[in-house]
Amino acid sequence: MSIRQLAKKAQELNDTYLNELIWREFYMMILAHNPQVVDAAFKPAYDQIPWRHDEADFEKWCQGQTGYPIVDAGMRELNATGYMHNRVRMIVASFLTKHLLIDWRWGEAYFAKKLLDFELSSNNGGWQWAAGTGTDAQPYFRVFNPSAQADKFDKEGAYIKKWVPEYGTSKYPKPMVEHKFARERAIQTYKEALG
Numbered sequence: 001m002s003i004r005q006l007a008k009k010a011q012e013l014n015d016t017y018l019n020e021l022i023w024r025e026f027y028m029m030i031l032a033h034n035p036q037v038v039d040a041a042f043k044p045a046y047d048q049i050p051w052r053h054d055e056a057d058f059e060k061w062c063q064g065q066t067g068y069p070i071v072d073a074g075m076r077e078l079n080a081t082g083y084m085h086n087r088v089r090m091i092v093a094s095f096l097t098k099h100l101l102i103d104w105r106w107g108e109a110y111f112a113k114k115l116l117d118f119e120l121s122s123n124n125g126g127w128q129w130a131a132g133t134g135t136d137a138q139p140y141f142r143v144f145n146p147s148a149q150a151d152k153f154d155k156e157g158a159y160i161k162k163w164v165p166e167y168g169t170s171k172y173p174k175p176m177v178e179h180k181f182a183r184e185r186a187i188q189t190y191k192e193a194l195g
C-alpha cells in the first residue's frame, strides 16, 4: 500500500499510527535535505564528543552481555530475529551512546547489518535522536535509566524472561558499568565537548 493510502486510513482510525508514519516521513525529509547526516552529527558541535572507541565493550553490547537485562533482551532479539521493538531500540541505543559513550555510528552500522527493516533515514534519525546529536530539541542530559525503562515497559518481565532466560542466576553477568557513574560521565563528557 502507498504511504498516502496508509496516512488516509490512519487519519480515520488511529492518531498514534499516524504519528509513527509522520516520524518516517520526517527522517526521510531530514536525510534528503541534510545528506551529511549519514556520516556526521546533525548538530555539528556534537562531532566534538570524544567517543570511547572500546571494542571489547562494544562487543558485549552486540552480544547482549551488558548485565542490563532489558538491553540484553533487545540485542539478543535483534541477533536472533532481525527485529526489535521501537522502545527497546531507543533503550539499547541510549545505553551504547550514553552509558558506554561509544560512537552512535558503530551502533547504527550494527543495526544496519542486522535489522530486516533496515532503512537509512529512520535508522540514522533514531540513532542521532538517542545520542542527542540529531534534530531532537531535548537536551543531551536525557539519559535513559534501563532498569526504570524495564519496570515501566516490561512490568511482568515477560520480554526479559523470553530473551534472557538465565537472568537472576549466577550465569548472568554483573552490570558492565554502574548506572549512576555512567550517567554522570556521559553528562560531563557532553558538557565539556560542547563548551
Ligand SMILES: Cc1cc2nc3c(=O)[nH]c(=O)nc-3n(C[C@H](O)[C@H](O)[C@H](O)COP(=O)(O)OP(=O)(O)OC[C@H]3O[C@@H](n4cnc5c(N)ncnc54)[C@H](O)[C@@H]3O)c2cc1C
Pocket (backbone or CB within 6 Å): 020, 021, 023, 024, 025, 027, 084, 085, 086, 087, 089, 090, 093, 111, 115, 117, 118, 119, 120, 122, 123, 124, 126, 127, 130
Ligand atoms: C535507534 C533506532 C533505529 C531505527 N532503525 C530503523 C530502521 O532501520 N528502519 C525502520 O524502518 N525503522 C527504524 N526505526 C524506527 C522504528 O523503530 C521502526 O520503524 C518500528 O519499530 C517498526 O515497527 P513496526 O513495523 O511494528 O511499526 P509500527 O510501530 O506499527 O509503526 C508503523 C510504521 O511507522 C513507521 N515508524 C514507526 N515508528 C517510527 C520511528 N520511531 N521512526 C521512524 N518511523 C517509524 C515505520 O515505517 C513503521 O513500520 C529505528 C528506531 C530507533 C530508535
